[in-house]
Amino acid sequence: TQLLEQSPQFLSIQEGENLTVYCNSSSVFSSLQWYRQEPGEGPVLLVTVVTGGEVKKLKRLTFQFGDARKDSSLHITAAQPGDTGLYLCAGLYSSASKIIFGSGTRLSIRP
Amino acid sequence: EAGVTQFPSHSVIEKGQTVTLRCDPISGHDNLYWYRRVMGKEIKFLLHFVKESKQDESGMPNNRFLAERTGGTYSTLKVQPAELEDSGVYFCASSQDQGGDEQYFGPGTRLTVT
Numbered sequence: 653t654q655l656l657e658q659s660p661q662f663l664s665i666q667e668g669e670n671l672t673v674y675c676n677s678s679s680v681f682s683s684l685q686w687y688r689q690e691p692g693e694g695p696v697l698l699v700t701v702v703t704g705g706e707v708k709k710l711k712r713l714t715f716q717f718g719d720a721r722k723d724s725s726l727h728i729t730a731a732q733p734g735d736t737g738l739y740l741c742a743g744l745y746s747s748a749s750k751i752i753f754g755s756g757t758r759l760s761i762r763p
Numbered sequence: 764e765a766g767v768t769q770f771p772s773h774s775v776i777e778k779g780q781t782v783t784l785r786c787d788p789i790s791g792h793d794n795l796y797w798y799r800r801v802m803g804k805e806i807k808f809l810l811h812f813v814k815e816s817k818q819d820e821s822g823m824p825n826n827r828f829l830a831e832r833t834g835g836t837y838s839t840l841k842v843q844p845a846e847l848e849d850s851g852v853y854f855c856a857s858s859q860d861q862g863g864d865e866q867y868f869g870p871g872t873r874l875t876v877t
Contacts, residue, residue: 693868700865740805746862749819750821751808753805754805755804755805756805
């Protein structure tokens, strides 16, 4: 049983389009994180959201934490080929340091 | 500042053999974590060291896996004897503090058991 479900699993879109990736769970997390992973490398942290309803922006990327702190979304505006990669959502509980990862969304941006 | 390094980057062994993976955390990071991703699955937590002590080893799959961090610096993860289902990518991460402190991941070791 997977704690964090990501959708879609794969997404291929044209450069310049917008997209949203979703991360859903039945568990309440103290914080949610988004990572990006490139081939041959480990995950790299993009953002951490802590407060229910919180919205954070990182250039063309917008991250939102659900009000109930069970879900999150990542929206990319005007996608570019450099955005190609594996995007992972991850949850943390306040009582532990281990990261619970979602299955990932593999994003491909066509020039 | 050097990041988290892992050795080897790839390892191919036969079922029943022993393999030892090494992780060098970022200098000064007391917290060291091991994770792994097996084929088609999400990255899963294995264990967490604080200095040389095991803080949480709830993710270790079975007693064929042994993790050590003597001296609180680098860590090793030994698999003995390896089974086919142990194939995957093993990631190490380190952080300065516990809790929500950012964990920095190494590039991983790809283990293939044939």
